[in-house]
Amino acid sequence: MTEPGEFVPGRPGDPEYETATRVFNLAAPVHPAAAVTARSVDEVRAAVRHAAAAGLGVRMFTSGHGAGAARPMPEALLIRTELGGGVEVDPAGRVARVPAGTRAGELVAATAKHGLTSAHGSSANVGLVNYLLGGGLSGYGRFAGLAVNGVRAVELVTADGVARRVDAEHDPELFRALRGGGGGFGVVTAVEVALFPAGQLVGGATYWAGELAEAVLARWNAWTTDAPREVTTGLRLLNLPAVPGVPPALAGRTTVCVDGLVRAGSAGEARRLADDLLRPLYALGEPLADTWSVLTAEGVLGIHMDPPEPVPFLGEHHLLSTLDSQGEAELLRLLGAGSGSPFVGAGLRQLGGAFATAPEGAGVLGHLDAAFSFAASGVPDPSGPERLLARCAQLRTGLEPWRTGRTVPNFVEHFEQPQRHLDDDEVAAVDRVRLRVDPAGLFRGDIAPNATALV
Ligand SMILES: Cc1cc2nc3c(=O)[nH]c(=O)nc-3n(C[C@H](O)[C@H](O)[C@H](O)COP(=O)(O)OP(=O)(O)OC[C@H]3O[C@@H](n4cnc5c(N)ncnc54)[C@H](O)[C@@H]3O)c2cc1C
Incomplete structure (x- = not known):
């Protein structure tokens, strides 16, 4: 386990930095002040605490498929989430726990063994956390709905460095905001997602x-x-x-x-x-x-x-x-x-x-x-x-x-394109949650444009 005091992120030119800043969208390279690949919840917590102490904002990536939609991140620590443990399937409960960093192909392979599947997207390589929390249009969509509706729980590290698990019973307000609210609540470390028979x-x-x-x-x-x-x-x-x-x-x-x-x-x-x-x-x-x-x-x-x-x-x-x-x-x-x-x-x-x-x-x-x-x-x-x-x-x-x-x-593939995901009252509601869980605005830079009035 990495102690907060030992944490040293990669800086431009370091191999650690080059690995953590790799993006799928080669037209959208990113240049944060520092970058790290986090492979455990403890590493995520150490990175968040380091950024807060160093006066850096925190940004997150999984695959960089959505890199074009991200605002520039000059004064930020980029945390690439590649958490281990693999997909855990509960076939009887029809739910899978998916660590951040998991790609769609891994979830589909793990659930197919049980005759089950999920409302995944078209590409095997897209990261599941943001695919799910950003809406999620699936080939199963007209039967299953937006993929985000299949999210049963979210595990995340918030700005205070605390690891939390939220669901319909535990902080339902944050759970609601996480599902389609445009981000900026913390580093997601895992999601639990509903499964259904592949048919x-x-x-x-x-x-x-x-x-x-x-x-x-x-x-x-x-x-x-x-x-x-x-x-x-x-x-x-x-x-x-x-x-x-x-x-x-x-x-x-x-x-x-x-x-x-x-x-x-x-x-x-x-x-x-x-x-x-x-x-x-x-x-x-x-x-x-x-x-x-x-x-x-x-x-x-x-x-x-x-x-x-x-x-x-x-x-x-x-x-x-x-x-x-x-x-x-x-x-x-x-x-x-x-x-x-x-x-x-x-x-x-x-x-x-x-x-x-x-x-x-x-x-x-x-x-x-x-x-x-x-x-x-x-x-x-x-x-x-x-x-x-x-x-x-x-x-x-x-x-x-x-x-x-x-x-x-x-x-959205370009952060400057006109975009509007939510009504004004919904933006106000998710901003109230952001102010509660991230009062100092550590994650503000990560919010989708037009999903906040705080940036
Ligand atoms: C080839 C291709 C096919 C696609 N097909 C579909 C499709 O069928 N249906 C569909 O709905 N979408 C599809 N998409 C869009 C895709 O869902 C988005 O690009 C999505 O943002 C990718 O998520 P990612 O984590 O892989 O990307 P990343 O670029 O790594 O992340 C995008 C954003 O997600 C957030 N994020 C990432 N990881 C974390 C984390 N651990 N904690 C908190 N926030 C995090 C950050 O805000 C980050 O800027 C496709 C995109 C491509 C390029």
């Missing part, structure tokens, strides 16, 4: 040439209006580069893709629901590639083909209301074939279903009042992000009539 799964992605995008978008959009809750899908316009891992048929051109996951009680029902979605789409034209198939719980992580290795990216995100034909046309004008879109991927994740309702006892962000989550992501030019940022601004303006004015913390 029978069918999922995948179908890709067509970009010239078919108008027809595919119209038909998919019409299907979403009364789609069953067992099915969660997305539509993306892709400009994939010719690099290893990208099928040659999809590289170097604009394509349109419909991907998704069906979870049903029987294999026949899962296949029927997938067929209801896909048959009308297949009738529009021959796909360039098609991966829809019966899946295992672990196979679900392959649907989206997210990059496994660090990449540079920058983008724009907004929640959208239902799209009329004008909205479809605007989306294609901005992002379709011939638009000159610089975005590698841009599209709509289908909401509705259980996403639309906050369960009893939910956190401050428990549901989404929108039809789609829009996100576009591209690689900034080596000379700088200006060209991409200008295209982000065009997306913002063009999609204005359909934007709800809301965003989800997880999907």
Whole structure:
């Protein structure tokens, strides 16, 4: 165990610093004053006490997938959380304890052995703590709701250096604020998350040439209006580069893709629901590639083909209301074939279903009042992000009539993009909790922009 007095964080140039500041998003390098990788609760406590004594703010990272959304951190100690112990599954209680640092792939593998799964996201490498506490849009989402609603307890070290476990009975006010409140409450060291039977799964992605995008978008959009809750899908316009891992048929051109996951009680029902979605789409034209198939719980992580290795990216995100034909046309004008879109991927994740309702006892962000989550992501030019940022601004303006004015913390890729996750009274409520648990503002720099009036 590290005693507080012995704690020495890495400084720029130290190997410890270089390891702790590694980010998945290579377009968002971070330069804190000091950095450390914490592998136990005691190390987290020592780091928090050191920062308080040294007059540094505290910032946290797990994987750096969300590095672009983080405010700059010059006067801060960055704590990278890689806590040990592994995922603990209680199959009878249908809950898993997940130490901070755990990636989605580890949780999915641990729960699959019991025929269970969770409302995880599309990538195996994303850190679970912030995926969960920042909302969490899952392929199971229209059945399971926002992933944050599955959080049963949070373990954290607060600004006083004390390790706490909060849940619905123990400090329910802090427990509510932690779930979607935008951060700035402490260093999370573990979460307990609800599990459910994986059921029978069918999922995948179908890709067509970009010239078919108008027809595919119209038909998919019409299907979403009364789609069953067992099915969660997305539509993306892709400009994939010719690099290893990208099928040659999809590289170097604009394509349109419909991907998704069906979870049903029987294999026949899962296949029927997938067929209801896909048959009308297949009738529009021959796909360039098609991966829809019966899946295992672990196979679900392959649907989206997210990059496994660090990449540079920058983008724009907004929640959208239902799209009329004008909205479809605007989306294609901005992002379709011939638009000159610089975005590698841009599209709509289908909401509705259980996403639309906050369960009893939910956190401050428990549901989404929108039809789609829009996100576009591209690689900034080596000379700088200006060209991409200008295209982000065009997306913002063009999609204005359909934007709800809301965003989800997880999907923000640039901390300066307009964002709004909570109502004013909810911001005031979570700020009251911050002032109680962190009166000196040790964690203020970590709060998502627009989720506080304190910064
Ligand atoms: C390829 C890719 C696929 C994605 N797929 C999905 C998806 O399907 N659904 C979805 O909802 N989102 C998705 N995301 C978004 C993802 O959920 C967010 O980027 C999320 O913030 C990543 O969490 P992280 O801890 O890995 O990232 P990090 O960049 O390490 O952390 C982001 C923020 O989380 C906070 N944080 C991290 N660790 C701790 C801790 N221990 N204690 C307290 N705060 C902490 C900090 O504020 C930090 O700035 C995806 C992102 C990428 C790049």
